[in-house]
Amino acid sequence: MSEKELFVVKVGSNTVVDDNGEIRTSVIQDILSSIKELADNDHRVILVTSGAVKLGRKEISDPAASLSSLASIGQVRLFGAYLQEAEKCNVSIAQFLLARPYIVERKHFLNLQKTVRGLFANKKIPVINENDALVANTDWSFGDNDSLAAAVAIAFEAKKLIIVSHIDGLFNADPQDEREAKLIPSVTDVNAELLKCASKNTSSGGRGGMFSKLKAARIITAVGIQGHIINGSVQGNLRKVMHGESVGTVFLPRKRKDKISNRDRWLLAAKNSAGSLEVDNGAIDALKKGKSLLAVGVKKVHGQFGAKEIIEIVDTNKQGVAFGIVDFSNKEIDSILDGNDLYGKLLMHSDNILRIA
Numbered sequence: 001m002s003e004k005e006l007f008v009v010k011v012g013s014n015t016v017v018d019d020n021g022e023i024r025t026s027v028i029q030d031i032l033s034s035i036k037e038l039a040d041n042d043h044r045v046i047l048v049t050s051g052a053v054k055l056g057r058k059e060i061s062d063p064a065a066s067l068s069s070l071a072s073i074g075q076v077r078l079f080g081a082y083l084q085e086a087e088k089c090n091v092s093i094a095q096f097l098l099a100r101p102y103i104v105e106r107k108h109f110l111n112l113q114k115t116v117r118g119l120f121a122n123k124k125i126p127v128i129n130e131n132d133a134l135v136a137n138t139d140w141s142f143g144d145n146d147s148l149a150a151a152v153a154i155a156f157e158a159k160k161l162i163i164v165s166h167i168d169g170l171f172n173a174d175p176q177d178e179r180e181a182k183l184i185p186s187v188t189d190v191n192a193e194l195l196k197c198a199s200k201n202t203s204s205g206g207r208g209g210m211f212s213k214l215k216a217a218r219i220i221t222a223v224g225i226q227g228h229i230i231n232g233s234v235q236g237n238l239r240k241v242m243h244g245e246s247v248g249t250v251f252l253p254r255k256r257k258d259k260i261s262n263r264d265r266w267l268l269a270a271k272n273s274a275g276s277l278e279v280d281n282g283a284i285d286a287l288k289k290g291k292s293l294l295a296v297g298v299k300k301v302h303g304q305f306g307a308k309e310i311i312e313i314v315d316t317n318k319q320g321v322a323f324g325i326v327d328f329s330n331k332e333i334d335s336i337l338d339g340n341d342l343y344g345k346l347l348m349h350s351d352n353i354l355r356i357a
């Protein structure tokens with residue numbers, strides 16, 4: 001931890017709020033005091049915290065209450081708890097709520113960077129959640145805070161994204177179903193893990209919320225950010241991982257020869273999907289020459305995604321080759337591949353492709 005670096009720490013709802021809807025203040029204290037240690041050493045930290053919706057549920061008896069209402073009611077309590085604990089730990093925090101357009105639209109993105117720079121200049125720790133009160137269930141939402149935290153980590157060129165969860169890390173099977181399940185301490189091929197997870201459960205749940213974490217890990221490691229999943233219920237885990245000790249699961253970053261441009265970072269931070277397109281060697285050669293991706297080179301469509309989402313291009317061994325914004329949904333590509341007129345069909349424009357291999 002010698003160089004001055006930026007860390008994004010993401011805390012999950014079940015980590016910060018217990019099943020009775022009570023805030024786990026000891027967890028917040030442990031997190032804030034570990035962050036203070038980093039900040040005191042001039043590292044920069046952005047904290048992303050969930051928990052608003054879960055807290056809101058305690059306040060509203062109507063089981064059909066909207067996510068927006070729950071978030072709106074819970075957020076003020078969530079931040080109140082952080083503020084109270086931050087004052088005890090002598091940490092200075094500031095809060096704002098994000099939504100996808102603030103990252104995806106260039107002018108908002110630049111403004112966001114300015115806001116965060118201003119907070120760092122004043123030695124404040126930004127504490128962020130999604131603005132679910134206004135964007136829940138809309139296209140403006142990241143949908144989950146693992147994706148939001150990944151976008152923030154990419155946008156701010158973080159060194160590490162540390163996901164503080166209520167589970168120990170990634171297991172080779174669901175630990176709730178299989179007693180023999182083993183923790184995987186280190187992952188180099190996130191894509192393979194993601195495909196396994198997606199084939200078990202296509203909903204957003206995955207292996208106890210693992211699906212969205214793997215999606216986040218896939219995209220951050222592709223741009224050279226190290227990912228971690230640790231158990232926040234175990235006091236001291238965050239401090240340990242910050243000191244480079246082996247805790248939970250580490251997702252090793254890809255080594256890149258070239259620096260990623262700000263535009264490409266911005267492109268990747270937009271809408272991260274779990275989907276991928278498996279392509280043939282001809283398509284890979286064309287990508288290496290800086291060409292666009294045509295339907296004729298696609299062998300298989302994996303997962304579900306919408307048009308304009310970011311998906312990965314993989315080779316026939318499922319190794320990642322590039323990321324890019326796809327112009328069609330998985331269903332549309334399936335029907336393009338079933339048709340006769342494949343040759344001219346452009347699926348991803350070269351301007352929207354970032355090669356990683």
Ligand code: GLU
Nearest residue numbers: 050051052053054144145
């Ligand atoms: N933003 C949501 C909340 O504060 C959490 C989203 C998530 O669990 O990823 O409750």
